Amino acid sequence: MALVAALSAWDDTPSTSVEGAKRYDELSRATQLVHEWLYPKDIASTTTEAPRTSETPEQAAALRYLTVERGCTAELFKDFLDMVHARFYLVRRDIGRYMGRLQETEALSVVVQTDEVMKEMLERLVLWQRTWGLPLRRFNDAKLLNTYTSTFQSLLHASLPPKFLDYLHTFLTASLASVSTSFTDAPAPPAHGDLLQSVPMPHRKIPPPSPHLARLAIFLRYSSTFMNVALAEIERVAKEEAEKGWDVRCLSRARQRVGDGVVNWLAGMMEGQGHGLEAVQVAMRSMFSRFDYYLCKCFFEIRTDELFSIIIDYPESISALEDLRECLFKVDQRTLLVEKLQAANLKRLLHPGADTKDVLAQYISTIRCLRILDPPGVLLHKVAGPIRAHLRDRPDTIKHIVAALVDGEELQDENEVGGLLRQGNDDVEDFSDPKWEPEPVDAAPEFRSGKAGDIVSTLVSIYETREVIITELQILLAQRLLAVKDYDAVKEIRIIELLKLRFGEQALQVCDVMLKDMADSKRIDDRIQGDIKTSLHPLILSNRFWPDIQISSLHLPPKLQALQRDYEAAFNQFKPDKHLRWMQHLGTARLRLEMEDRVIEAEADPVQAAIAEMLESQAEWTVSDLAERLDLPDKMVRDGLVFWTGFGLVKEDKGGKWRLLEREE
Incomplete structure (x- = not known):
């Protein structure tokens, strides 16, 4: 030992006096007494080795002699550390005993007992550390205590088996879950803002599951385990809140729970390290941001997996879209969103078994939903390509588009507020427009030319020319007019006037002729009904302006034929040509x-x-x-x-x- 070496060196000095021999005996005796006092005792022993709470008067006198008079403090402390190393097998023996108990509780799957054993084990380890370091307080040197503490903790962490991490993870998870559950019924904050805004400052004080985590430097040594537990809890909170549905804002409530639970739980750990409240808040600001990012990432993954169904339920699912928009801004994983939605569309929509009407309705909802997530339309441009190609290849798509324009409630507002559809070179950018904005950085080269102003424009732009749409419009309107009773075409007139705002007056001139035929037919029928009383009220069409109508071979019975002959005779008198x-x-x-x-x-x-x-x-x-x-x-x-x-x-x-x-x- 260091002090023995010092004594040997002193013994080699030439001296034959009796006083020198006496001093040597005194030094040897004092060293023996101090070593006995500093010797790391077995706290589990019931023999004379059991630790004492204070030193004897002889030991106190020997300590003063060696430290004050002889200046051997450094040598005594070095000898003490050597004894700690030599006696640490006692601590390892206790660790093994507790690990055996933890394995038994693990086999029984009893989390409560595991927590109790962990708390008892941590308390026991702190008792070892405190008992062995207690004599050092008489040296009145904080550096020596700090050096001993770090040495003991280094030996302790080197002695803990790898399985200890699993038990620590279980212990911390149970603690954090109980804290998070206590804030489940707290009122939700406003539906915007990040975690820093949602967490009250100063934070609620949450004591750590065991004060000995800081005393044994477990929080610092295994910080990654604490972080993993926190992230796992954030993921659980995100999933639990997301399961509450799409009709409410869930992200803000999850942020509140993470702030009240996870953040303040970790802040309590840091306070246990001896840091003040202000220092804890400053140190954890970057951690707050990381937690909020991870929460948004978890929400983003959940909602993007559900995005196809969210689009189906629009507009009832608009709250989920607003949460997803906020998460998308935070995590900026636009490519992943596009890939997931394209995969869902391919699996659930773009196949022969899906009805064209359903595909078209889903496309319209997709347009509206992706505009909420990304107003510039880059995401829509990337997702819509396969849907548009699929619709273009279906022979009945035009009929369903026209039916949606004429009868579909989902497009009535679009027709009323939309302007004239663009065509030709109208897609060329107008840089003089004060509202002009540059293309987003992730836009495809053809993004600008493929960008449509509204839903009707987007649907019409599926085809290279809008003439096919106009032709189908004429056919559908002709069918509706042929089904009109009592010449009452008020609804059809309103539809045509709205469509003129979108397609222009010239494109729907044929429809104007059809409406004129309706009015003329009523006028002619009123005149003929004044000449003859008949139950027949025909619609008289201009042959050139109505779509081709297939002639039927139906041979009417005599009674119906007579009605037609009488009406035709009266018509020939009114219109002989x-x-x-x-x-x-x-x-x-x-x-x-x-x-x-x-x-x-x-x-x-x-x-x-x-x-x-x-x-x-x-x-x-x-x-x-x-x-x-x-x-x-x-x-x-x-x-x-x-x-x-x-x-x-x-x-x-x-x-x-x-x-x-x-x-x-």
Whole structure:
């Protein structure tokens, strides 16, 4: 030992006096007493080795002699550290005993017992550290205490087995979970801002799960474990809050829980290290930012996995989109969002089994949702490409687009507020526009040319020319006008006027002619009804301006033919230079059928009306006989008979004949 070496060196000095020998004996005796006092005792021993709370008077006198008179403090402290190293097997023995108990509780899967054993183990280790270092207080030198503490802790951490990290992780996780649960019912903060704004300063004081974590430097030594526990808790909070649905803002509530729980839990750990409140707040600001980033990253991953379904539920899911927009700004993983949404579209939307109407509705919702996430439209431009190509390849896409323009409620607002659709070179950028902005850095080269002003423009731009849309518009409007009753086309007039705002007056001139035919037909019918009383009210079309209408082979029964002849004769007197060509299969008829025990009133098409008249002349028919008489396909006749079956007018017998039911069965 250091002091023994010093004594040996002193013994080598030439001296034969009795006084010198006496001083040597005194020094040896004092050294022995101090060593006995400093010797690291076994705190588990019940023998004389058990530690004492204070030194004996002889030991105190020996300590003063060696430190004050002889100046041997450094040598005594070095000897003490050597003894700590030599006796540390006692601590390792205790560690092994507690690790065995932890393994037993792990096998039983009892978390509560694991926490209790961990707390007892930490308290025991602190007792070893405090008991062995207690004699050093008499040296009145803080440096010696600090050196001993760091030495003891270094030996301790070197003695802890790798499995200790797993138990520490379980211990900390249970502690943080209990803290986080206590703040679950706290009121949610405003739905914006970051973690720094949501966490009150000064923070709520949360004591650490054990004060000995700081005393044994476990917080500093295993800071990565503490951080992993904190991040795992943040991930759990994000998942738990996200599961509450898409109709409420969840991110702000999760931020509040992370601030009240995780942040203040770690701040309590740092205060346990002896740092003041202000120092803790300054030291943890970067940690706050990291936690908020990780929380947004967790939310981003959850919501992007759900994005396809969120788009389906729009606008009910607008709160989830606002949370996702905030997370996207924070984590800036736009490419990942595009990849996930494209993969979901390919799996759930862009396949032959999906109806074109559903694909188009999802595309419209995608446009609206991605505009919330990214107003410039770069994300939409990247996601929309495969959807647009898929729609372009479907033969019925145009019909559904036109139907959405005319009848779809989701596009009515767009038609009312949108301006004239761009075409030709209208996509060229106007740099003189005060609202002009440069392209985003992640925009594709063709981004500007593919950018549409509104949803209608985006849908129309699926095709290279809008003429196909206009042609289909004319066909659909013609079908609607042909179905109008009593010449009341007010709704169709409003639709055409709105579409003129989008496509221009010239593009819909044909539709204006159709509307004029409606007005002229009413005027002509009013004139003819003044000459003859007839139940026939035809719509008279200009042949060149209406879409081609397929001529039917329907041969009307005599009663209906008579109505047409009378009306045509009256028309020829009013318009002698024109003649009528009847579209026998178009139109509707209001029928009142008087049976023996009931009256049937129905609105039928010409084929169904002709079948009803044929039943009046003959009560029993086969499908083939009736089809031959009306000059129609068998299927069309059978469909007409099935229509009257719903009113209880006819019934099919086992022989394949259809029989009129004068009395209801």
